[in-house]
Structures are given as C-alpha cells and as structure tokens.
Amino acid sequence: MTIDSSAPRPRANRLESPHPTGGYDQMVTWPNGNVSYLLRGQLHREDGPSFVGADGSRSWHRNGREHRENGPAVFCPDGHHQWWLEGHQVSEAEFRRRTGH
Known part of the structure; x- marks a missing residue:
C-alpha cells in the first residue's frame, strides 16, 4: 500500500487547556469541510455540537458518547x-x- 503524501490532511488546532465554555481541547477541520471538537481524543463539546458535517449534519457528544439534554x-x-x-x-x-424538555 502506498500513501499519497500530497493528499489533503486535517487541520488540527490544539488548545493549551480546555476551552472555557466548550470544554474541548482540540478542534479538527477535515479536508471535506467537516469539523470535530475533541477532548482527550474523544468527541466532546459542552456549548454546541461536537461534530458539524459539511452536509449539514450535526451531533452532540460528551466524553465520546452521543448525549444532549436539551434537544x-x-x-x-x-x-x-x-x-x-x-x-x-x-x-x-x-x-x-x-x-x-
């Protein structure tokens, strides 16, 4: 198997400490336009969706598990x-x- 080193790679922004309201420590923007918010490598966000798809999909996670208490x-x-x-x-x-609710 060969890996195409010219293929687009995700752009990751790692924070020094968890975001004050979102609770995530990394935001990853994927080449296809999807955006993921992570805490210690797991989908996690407290102030919005932890996954935002370029196709309009959205999902909320807490500590890597699907979870939302207000919708x-x-x-x-x-x-x-x-x-x-x-x-x-x-x-x-x-x-x-x-x-x-």
Whole structure:
C-alpha cells in the first residue's frame, strides 16, 4: 500500500487547556469541510455540537458518547433527528419524560 503524501490532511488546532465554555481541547477541520471538537481524543463539546458535517449534519457528544439534554443529539441532513442520553438512543417520548424538555 502506498500513501499519497500530497493528499489533503486535517487541520488540527490544539488548545493549551480546555476551552472555557466548550470544554474541548482540540478542534479538527477535515479536508471535506467537516469539523470535530475533541477532548482527550474523544468527541466532546459542552456549548454546541461536537461534530458539524459539511452536509449539514450535526451531533452532540460528551466524553465520546452521543448525549444532549436539551434537544436531539443528532440532526441528519434529511431532517431526521435522534435523541441520545449518555450514549444510549431513546425515543423522543422517553427523552421528554427523562429530561422534562
């Protein structure tokens, strides 16, 4: 296998300490336009989506697991939403029952 050293590489910005409101220590911009926010190498962000796709998708993670307490944790480009708590997918009804939202 050969590796094309001229292929576009992700651009990573590492912070000296976690972001004061976002809690992440690295932001990675991928050649395809996707953006990931990481804490110790895992998707993590406290003040917004931890993954923003160039296609319009967005997802929220805490410590590498899908999680959001004030709305759907996953937004797909086709308009589909998914609710997740602590890495477990739940129905919208279960989400509302457990979070009061």
